[in-house]
Amino acid sequence: MDFLRPATLAEALALKAERPGAVPIAGGTDVMVELNFDHRRPDALLDLTGIAELRDWSAVPGAVRLGAGVPYRRVIDELGGRLPALATASRSVGSPQIRNRGTVGGNLGAASPAGDAHPVLLATGAVVEAVSTRGTRMIPATDFYLGVKRNALAPDELIAAVHVPETGAPQQFAKVGTRNAMVIAVCSFAIALHPATGRVGAALGSAAPTPRRATAAEDFLADELGAGDQWESPTPLPDSTRRRFGELVAAAASPVDDVRGTAAYRRHALSVLARRTLDWAWQGYTGRGRPCA
């Protein structure tokens, strides 16, 4: 096995083009587990932690360009205001030690259906910046997850960054696990309100072969909110709307029975998470519109 330590992104891309089988390693919190347990024996590791370009985030128009190598710890500490749902999801990842190392880029690279960043990236409309010596491809999160632990990257591509829209409106993430710390999601859900476009983003994790959007639920809620002029003059949502939204989210899942939970439980829990996060988000939206007393 070779250990490749590129110092720049350009160097990393040249190496990846030359050796598409080289496995990128960032925080190592997925890759090292596979190596330690002999589940993977790549002929080369491509260490990305020496590349300064991947380690930072910046504000770009309407979004945060989050470098693939920014660890969860910094998303939590530095981006809670701009990207509230991604920060919430990041707080729920593993343990402090895992959050100090693990990255959103690595979550995308692993593309596990249970990855906590994914529902947020889908609901907010994030776009993955994939780079290679051939150029840059901007891949919407919606098109990024192809199958269980399979993503849309070509063998010579690396993730440089993910562009996460700053919606300036309420967004929420919630996850069900068997305890409060160090849990892989039994199921997870994110909602993002997009008042500027009259849209709603809703996406689920750990309840289908890939993270996925609940598009029928998104359209239903956007129609309800649009028809009632709710974006302009928000009022509390009727129970029927909240319940239907939860049902449509649950219907979007294709869960399986596994050690973490049954399919039926996952569907039920998703409908609860959907309703609950909608309530939080909507309270945030109505509260913001209310004039100060």
Place this chain on the structure above:
Amino acid sequence: MRVNVTVNGVPRRADDVWEGESLLFVLRERLGLPGAKNACEQGECGSCTVYLDGVPVCACLVAAGQAEGREVRTVEGLADGGALDPVQEAFIEAGAVQCGFCTPGLVVAAHDLLARVPDPSDPEIREALAGNLCRCTGYEKILDAVRLAARRARS
């Protein structure tokens, strides 16, 4: 391959390192520092916790080559000569050590917490130690130890 890494302030060199090897293996098997423990090798237990450039990480999940040119501080590096670190003292006094396997990792995690948050609340302590498992279930005493170390540092 060869890995150069500063460990507890001393530049060290490890030779014949396998490219897929962990920093934990290098520390324990090549550099003779068995303080950080090897239990799960999958980030679940925290018994291998060390500082990497001042940040607590699971050494089992850091590739040896990723430590090249970096600073590592292990539990062995907390004591100042013969004098134990106050966190170590507090663990002993509070009876927070049973078999002791989890202790090095917990001590590093607690040391980091107290450096960042001198007067942590109970939820803050629990959160900071959430990545460290104790099979002897000494958690109450461990919480006592962290509270004791915090109190001492403040007075």
